[in-house]
Amino acid sequence: MHIGLGELLIELTLMPLVAFIVGMLMVLMMRRVGARLQRRVGPPFFQPLYDIIKLHSKETQISHGLIHDIGIIMAVGGYIAAETLLPVPGMNGIAEKGGLITLLYVMMIPSLGLALGVGQCANPNGSIGISRALTAMLAYDIPFVIVMAGVAFIYGTTNLVEVINIQQEGGIAAWGAVQMPFMALAGLFALQGMLGKQPFEVYVAPAEIATGPMVEMGGKYLGGLFVMQCFQLYTASVLYVTLFLGGGENWLFLLLKAFAVLLIPISIAFLFPRFKTDDLVRLMWKWPVLLGLIGLVLINYR
């Protein structure tokens, strides 16, 4: 499939934009689900949008230096780049040229950018938070990489467009979740870790380190992080759908699947306290890795 440059540019603009809007809906869903579990009404429909507009319209902005600014740009920019690598119905962007490995790398950029930006703030809470975030990343990346490897094995490609095509041609039986259930389970762990929700919410931890990386963020910096959260929810859930649930036949199915996938970590998040950091690493390197390795063995002996 060959597309023109103009079309590509439109896709590259549209993909992050759609991701942002869907991401805001996901944030809304997360807050509403939490509210229902806590027997409350929850925020109004446009609340995520209000929050982001308000934060960007702050009249004084407190910066801690250039690196602080660059860090936030990296955090949001990393996810924007990730969106263009994540094929959705009708839009492939540069997914064919990038592939899974590139996406894996690009998804690490936000954490690193955040580390840079927070490091500049010189707030001990922020530094502890970011060291925890990087530790958590190290923890969930091992099962995540194993899952990636399994996906590459089973489909024989790292091209996400092809991965989707193979799954959709084969029907439900060809879905990653059916082909490699152990991998799908390990992927769920990694998803929970990637979203940083309880029980793996080690790096926000308000009662311990006062929201860690976010501690010195205000105004548009915090707004940037809110935007990043939208992208994060979208990327993680759509990636999971792409790898294990056959991607989206059309937008309706994609969104249905993505929201359904997201419901799992969100509901778990509101029912558990958080682990300690070392418990998190121990758990992440034990069960999901074990599941992933079993999955790999099964794939090889299939």
Add this chain to the structure above:
Amino acid sequence: MEKPIHMEYLLNELANIKVRNERQRRMRLDVPSKELPAVLELLKGRAGFMHLSAISCVDWIDENQFELVYHLWSNQVSTLVSAHTRIERDPGVYLSVYDLYKPAAFWERDIHEMYGVFFEGSPDMEKFILTEWDGPPPMRKEFDSEAWVNDHFDWQNYRPDWLQEIEQEGGGIAILPDEQRFSRKAEE
């Protein structure tokens, strides 16, 4: 309630101590200040007064004395003993009982910053609650808190513009300046 027998024996050993059984399970001892640590040690060792509930300080300014009250509870004899002792107000120095009762550290520190009584041997006499206070120890009777307040704070304006307008039109109740709470602004 009658004192348990061994309490009686115990207290008979001590001279110079006035014992009063005030209410049920309450006993008041008046101890000379020199003997108080020994009495406490005896009570702790022989009658199980393990629990130091509190140390209170009372400022008897007319007699120029501080009264220190050690409230001790024993589960063994189910009695609360309040050991009273008086020290001179002027140097305001006394002995710490920290080596007998660990909680004394907090109470002595508290009394030190509220009354200015210094306890020799207490582990920490630094300020705790009033770290940013540079006036006299506020719980002393001679410290006039109301005067201090008038000196340092302004009162809310009880006659805002809109109320004055009403007063000018003949409504409301005009409060004369000298009937208002006094403040710096009124003095000027």
Add this chain to the structure above:
Amino acid sequence: MKEFPVPVQTAEDPSVKKQSGNIFSNVFDELVRFAQSRSLFMLHYCTGCGAIELPPAMTSRFDMERLGIQPMVTPRQADILLITGYVSVKTLKRVILTYEQMNAPKYVIGICSCTVNGGMYWQSYATAKKLNDYMPVDLYIAGCMPRPEAVISGLRQLMEKIKIGEANSWQDYFKRYDYYLGNQQRLFGETWQTPTDIIGESKHYSLHTPETEGEHTRLLELHQRPLEPLEMRLGLSEKTEDR
């Protein structure tokens, strides 16, 4: 006796703005103000007893989040500084530091009678009597303590004020910094200083007025020294290692 005007902006300010701009910027301004009014992050700082009525207001029964109000953890993130009750002098210093760290537009709400006039602690040597001497206050919610309904209704009033663009008392802090600093110096002593450069910021945001600087800010410059990390006294625990 110098009478300072009560820092309440009249409703004329936004209308003046409205005529000067073009229609798009007006619509945009209105949208921004609406979003600001519907998304209020309040600082999670319990300065006094009124804080006990905030959990009911936040949680399941009264659920502030349905109005877009949620607690935030650090001053940088927050919009509203809720002074929940009496502020002791020690707390007031922290409150001022906190207030200066917040990003404008920021709002201060004094909850409980104690913030209005000292309340039942009017004789107390330790609590400040009148909050609006030390920082501009947008709204007082009287009561001892106000019920969650009162808190929410007060917050709704603030939302209305923000929506019509009247809640800009934060500008007052820049515009009349000298007055506030004077009151602070009177209570905390001449050497009082905060790490935030209010005068510099007021120039940067073009909120600098003749009243920003005065005798008190000159006094501040006299005493100002570079910011040092706060000293930590950890003597006790080290001395009594074996406890």
Add this chain to the structure above:
Amino acid sequence: MRAENYEPKQHPPSHEYELNFGPNHPGIEGNYALKVKLHGDTVVSARADAGYLHRGFEKLMEQRLWIQNIALVPRICVPDPSPMEVAYSMAVEQLCGLDVPERAQWLRVMQLEMSRITAHLFYFGGHAATTGMYNPMFWGVADRDLVLDLFEELTGGRVYCIYNMPGGVRRDIPEGFLDRLSRLLDYLESRLPEYDNLFFTNHVLINRAKGTGQMSQHQALEWAVTGPNLRATGLQCDVRRDDPYLVYDELEFDIPVEQGGDALARTLVRRSELQQSIRILRQIIQRLPSIKGPIRAPIPNPLAWNVPAGEAYVRLESSKGELGWYVVSNGGQKPYRVHVRGPSSMHAVQVLENLAKGSRLEDVAQIMFSLDACPPEVDR
């Protein structure tokens, strides 16, 4: 501060660093500060810093009439105010030799136990929130609000009831109150299994709370730990039983004990205490209608009331531990000296500093909340 003005501060290289918990920190209860020195994630030493809530209560009370102070005293401990007013009233009664009518005593016990329920429900949420689980807080505070509604019906105040006065209580129960209370107790009991499922048997919570902030019984006694925190170390010790006041000796209740002395044990003790409070309230509902009589003893003109000279030390079991009130009168219209022994003045300072030392950064907040430290009691 603008970006261009920012100069990063150079700190001396060190393996240890300092972190302020509070006063503005969600991991601290109320307005309080704990300064910790850390080596990696381990707390090397901790130092409490109080005084943010200092109002000089004891000084204020010396300046006001005996009856005026009733309005002042509940403010000393905000989450659990009722024991304060009961203790103060009892102290004044002891000074005057007033006999409180029996019905008033029963009503006081009812108020105390309801207050204990509210404090414990609040506590569960606080403890859960320090570990990142917010549902118990939302539920607990909402359920607590139902008790507050009954308080409001009974006394007119939600949190600060000011229901007591020297001599008795201010008013009798409204009609149908006991039925509503009984229904509320049924409701609270029916909620307990849900709390169990979510909170008390949550594996992650048990994993985190077990062994956190552990103290032995010996340490607890040495540090004058009282109340549920002491009972969590396995010692059956309760002022209500050891030094009975009001009508507690006529009531049947157990003193729940847990072994372990850690954060989990402290929480579980309070969970059992909640059940015991419900049990006590059930007995009161049964007995109260049969107890007739006035609800307060006649007192002289309260505005010109010279309380006889003397002193009284009243001990009470509040939801946090042993509460002590030392009141001295010199025969005047105002108290000569009032001294409040809040249980938290031990828990929040000495005990917290000692337990935090050697613990992990993650656990500091949990230790503080599990001790149920109440900063206004420390500061007064």
